[in-house]
Amino acid sequence: MLIALGAAPLSICANADANNDEQVTIDEIVAGVGRLLEGCPLGSGALYEVHACGEPFRVLLRQPQAIEEAERILAGSEPQKIVTGELRPGNGNFNGPWRWHLEPCSVGFAEAAIELCDGCPSYVEEHLAEWLEVVRRYCPWSAQLVRRIR
Template sequence: MNNRTKALVSLFAGGAIMLASTGTAAADVLTGATPIPGVDYVVDFEVVDETYRVLVTDDKVIQDAFDLLNGKTLDAVPVGLVKYGKPGVNVGWSWQIDPDSFHFGSNSVEVCDGLPSDVERHLITSDHYCPWSAVVVRITPVR
């Protein structure tokens, strides 16, 4: 059984997936789930009324994302280096957050705060993006 199958079986056994009706095997992690070691995840963040996505590969950062989705209060602002031109998992935008740089921080400077559309329009004056009002709204295992 590969990591993807293990993740889906484990999530299903815990009652924590929702299969999409598109005919694809998409699985969204719902509250109450725990991460599967060795599996990468796409984390969706809502910032005011906009959404952006980040590929998360670090186990500690993945655990923090799950904790936030499950309602745990953390002093955690998502922070990462912006890479323009290749959106990767960040569908709908022309940029992505470099997975190797992504983490949750407690202190961020104001110059990296804003909306995803501010990043799109190059209004963020930092090379990092750190939206203070970001909320984890979905976590999806990478297939």
């Protein structure tokens, strides 16, 4: 796939990888740009590792009160709680290898959550379209905040 970025308006280009006249879709362009940005800085916030069903995933917290609560949980001055947040497509440049992430400004901690948003990271991955379109929130009951990465 060939991606060109510049000041000109976005247009559909011929797909250089195709053997025919197939066109590059917007989804392919977004995916390509996402791959290019994988190593880009995360910006502000604190990155944490969480385990649910024994499977690791990462959350980026940007809200100061959420970061403070996460630090209290890790220090043992507060009990573990359910990590919850709005589900978004793509790994957000921090939650690989998963194809989803939690919106950093929406991540928080809860003592209880509805069963609909409970699940293992691999289950979310396997049924991603349904989770993004119907459930739209992730709140794994088995979540354990493990460590601060940065």
